[in-house]
Amino acid sequence: MIDLNALKFSHRKKEILFDNLCFNLKSGSITGLLGKNGAGKTTLLKLIAGMIFPKDGKVEVMGYTPRKREPNFLKQLYYLPEEFYLPNTSVKFYVKANAVFYPNFDHELMDLQMQKFEIPVDNRLDKMSYGQKKKFLIAFALATKSKLIILDEPTNGLDIPSKSIFRRMLAGALSEDQLVLISTHQVKDVENLIDRIMILDHGEMIMNREILDISEKYQFTTVRDTKSIEPLYEESGPIGSRVILPGNGNSSPVDIELLFNATTSGIKLT
Numbered sequence: 001m002i003d004l005n006a007l008k009f010s011h012r013k014k015e016i017l018f019d020n021l022c023f024n025l026k027s028g029s030i031t032g033l034l035g036k037n038g039a040g041k042t043t044l045l046k047l048i049a050g051m052i053f054p055k056d057g058k059v060e061v062m063g064y065t066p067r068k069r070e071p072n073f074l075k076q077l078y079y080l081p082e083e084f085y086l087p088n089t090s091v092k093f094y095v096k097a098n099a100v101f102y103p104n105f106d107h108e109l110m111d112l113q114m115q116k117f118e119i120p121v122d123n124r125l126d127k128m129s130y131g132q133k134k135k136f137l138i139a140f141a142l143a144t145k146s147k148l149i150i151l152d153e154p155t156n157g158l159d160i161p162s163k164s165i166f167r168r169m170l171a172g173a174l175s176e177d178q179l180v181l182i183s184t185h186q187v188k189d190v191e192n193l194i195d196r197i198m199i200l201d202h203g204e205m206i207m208n209r210e211i212l213d214i215s216e217k218y219q220f221t222t223v224r225d226t227k228s229i230e231p232l233y234e235e236s237g238p239i240g241s242r243v244i245l246p247g248n249g250n251s252s253p254v255d256i257e258l259l260f261n262a263t264t265s266g267i268k269l270t
């Protein structure tokens with residue numbers, strides 16, 4: 001679904017951010033694009049959505065060249081930016097006016113998700129809090145049933161119950177021919193949600209792997225001391241050390257935060 005090859009990009013008058021970036025992504029997953037502040041996540045998402053253009057190299061998304069912004073491409077893509085603007089209209093009017101751009105828009109799903117998020121349907125959008133607006137747009141994004149849904153920092157501004165509703169909603173609303181790409185620096189927020197992890201670091205994709213594959217190859221655990229073991233990575237805390245060990249044949253739940261810290265500190269998990 002997404003195919004990037006030898007991508008080169010720099011923001012105007014800035015040094016090169018992506019130099020020879022290559023990766024591909026298939027449909028049928030919820031992929032977390034993780035990276036520290038300034039790693040280039042938003043820039044990459046905008047390149048995929050065709051909102052900014054590469055200096056060189058190939059970006060192909062669903063068989064289209066994003067920079068051409070063809071209508072058939074745009075109606076299969078929903079991009080929820082980190083910062084957004086909502087007009088001074090009612091919820092109902094916004095949905096009526098914007099759903100028409102998405103041929104598979106599911107109004108029933110929209111209503112259901114708004115109920116789950118407790119979004120006041122009769123409110124005007126500009127009178128809602130930031131978190132309510134964000135939840136409204138997440139509900140809209142999923143209801144578009146777009147083949148590619150891009151969510152940039154979706155959990156920013158969500159309270160704790162809304163974060164778990166978001167997780168359940170996302171897991172239940174997708175089909176095999178869709179891809180949801182979620183960018184975040186709040187690594188914990190996507191635990192138990194994503195089935196593929198991509199880690200961007202200083203403009204380089206240092207990991208692009210299925211969570212299942214990682215869970216089979218490594219163990220993530222906490223130990224009192226590390227004298228008798230040889231961890232691949234460890235972080236000591238008040239009650240022991242969180243460690244990554246080679247796999248023992250069983251699959252182990254992946255500690256996304258530990259994995260992220262290990263990978264961005266240069267540990268190569270092959």
Ligand SMILES: Nc1ncnc2c1ncn2[C@@H]1O[C@H](COP(=O)(O)OP(=O)(O)OP(=O)(O)O)[C@@H](O)[C@H]1O
Pocket residue numbers: 011012014017035036037038039040041042043044184185
């Ligand atoms: N419009 C712009 N003009 C110039 N430089 C930019 C612009 N947007 C981003 N940058 C720079 O590009 C780099 C990557 O920024 P980007 O917003 O893609 O990072 P990010 O990983 O999304 O960060 P965050 O987690 O803080 O949102 C940063 O060094 C940033 O300063």
